[in-house]
């Protein structure tokens with residue numbers, strides 16, 4: 001049996017029996033049933049798996065779970081839920097920014113991270129922030145609208 005790893009996710013403490021080198025994304029989805037972060041490329045390239053670690057965006061598919069011991073992880077679920085979405089989530093809902101929706105976890109978490117360190121970013125900054133998050137449907141216009149609404 002692997003040793004227990006203690007994690008703090010969305011303000012709650014968990015002990016999971018996983019290898020310390022296991023990707024954080026797998027632990028969140030498989031052990032904690034937090035399915036907001038998505039598995040896209042598994043290589044740190046698409047952004048679908050983005051979470052916040054101590055408020056900073058991180059790609060959970062390439063982060064070993066041992067890397068977040070003693071730190072606070074926030075997933076999409078930590079921002080709000082269907083009944084009570086957080087402000088960034090609400091902006092994406094209002095702009096109907098999803099087509100297939102697979103990339104939206106990453107888009108929302110990137111904007112959330114940006115707003116936590118820079119409350120009023122301009123358009124260029126928003127675009128810069130999202131430039132490494134891939135959307136295969138091409139719904140970038142709505143995503144940028146939603147990001148601007150989240151800032152407003």
Ligand code: FES
Pocket residue numbers: 038039040041042043044045046047048049050059060061062
């Ligand atoms: Fe993590 Fe693509 S799944 S960056």
